[in-house]
Amino acid sequence: MKGLIQLMMIIACGSWIVVEENLAIAKPTYKSDFSIVQNLDNTAELSVSQEGTGVYSLNNRFRGTITSVSVKVNENGETELIFRNNDQQLARFKGQLIRRDPYGIRVNLTESDISDASGVANIQYSSDKSLIYSIFVAGTVKNQIFSINFSR
Structure with a gap:
């Protein structure tokens, strides 16, 4: 199924609980530069x-628009995500790969250039690994809930 987008709902009750729901189908509209090395x-x-x-x-209030993203995973599962906004400013996150399947990866975020940021990133791509369908990041920064939702 091409273009499947996943929406993550986060419920905060002491610890984080993440619930995934398949919601929509998106059509390809942007270019992708995807490579995988075994x-x-x-x-x-x-x-x-x-x-x-x-x-x-941040705290469910719109803060800005993202125009591009870069994802890198090394052989040890160390992951870097870089998001670029309309003003060409970058937000960098580092983390550890915690799940991989033929359609995507899940990353536990451990570092950021935004102080005290942590969370989970879900990256979904096509089975032939030629397109990224979506990236969703949910977490906290300075004890406030933040989210990033990106699609091509």
């Missing part, structure tokens, strides 16, 4: 850059 110990490095449309919010 190394000898059967783990795959991943590097992808994608133009698209996204938003980020």
Whole structure:
């Protein structure tokens, strides 16, 4: 199924609970630069850059628009996500790969150039790994809830 977008709902009751719902189908509208490299110990490095449309919010209030994203995963599962906004400013996140399947990855975010940021990122791509369908990030920054929702 091409273009499947996942929406994440977050419920805060002491600890975080993440619920996934498949919601919509999107058509390809932007270019993708996706590469996957298989190394000898059967783990795959991943590097992808994608133009698209996204938003980020803090405490459920719109804060800005995202125009492109870059995702890199090394052979140890160390991951870097870089988001670019309309003003060409960058937001960088680092984390550890916690799940990989043929259609996407999930990353536990551990560092950011935004102080005290943490959370989970879900990246969904096509089965042939040629397009990123969506990226959703949910977490906290300075004890406030933030989210990033990006699609191509």
